[in-house]
Amino acid sequence: MIRVILTDIEGTTSSISFVHDVLFPYAAEHMAAFVRERADDPAVREQLDAVARETGTDARDLEALVTVLQGWIDEDRKATPLKALQGMIWEKGYRDGDFQGHVYDDAAGKLREWHDRGLRLYVYSSGSVQAQKLIYGFSRCGDLTPFFSGYFDTRIGAKRETAAYQAILDDLGVEPETVLFLSDVTAELDAASEAGMETILLVRDGDAPQTDYRVARDFDEVDGLMNTID
């Protein structure tokens, strides 16, 4: 019986285009100024040092670090220091009202309903925990953060690695078959099911791929499929 729902963000609760056409360009536009202005802030410095270590770049060469980070944004690299810096940059955009977090109506409705039914809800995204709290806290459907019991990002591991899902299970202290993982990426479902979790593939747009996974078009269909899982 499912007691915990672990959800992906991009392509699952939220549209891919919001992340790629609004969030990523905003971070790209503001990255250089942010790094220049905030490089001495210990939280920012920690991430810049991590970028420098990972790439062999001089940690004091801010322009070179920005070039690396812009390249990572362009290739959608799920690198923890980039994700941390993006979260810090997006905070201003949300607070200034430049954009609201995109969450599908069906997702917002079911998150509330599942929470009220006593299910425990968690997020697992490549976006940093700060970015996760922002997209749900400043969502177009209102503040959804009260529905979540916790958040996981790439600091627990990469989303296509089984070890990350095992680490999440250890952290939650629950049996794998009581956890339902929702994602639009089959490689992530492969890793989660290898760890013993139940899974549903979200296909928000277009044709469903040939797959053995349960497929849902939205969270109303997820809710229906959940009843078929023992």
Ligand SMILES: CSCCC(=O)C(=O)COP(=O)(O)O
């Ligand atoms: C937290 S919103 C930004 C999401 C993000 O940065 C990203 O790379 C998408 O990752 P996901 O694991 O949600 O597909």
Ligand SMILES: [Mg+2]
């Ligand atoms: Mg996704």
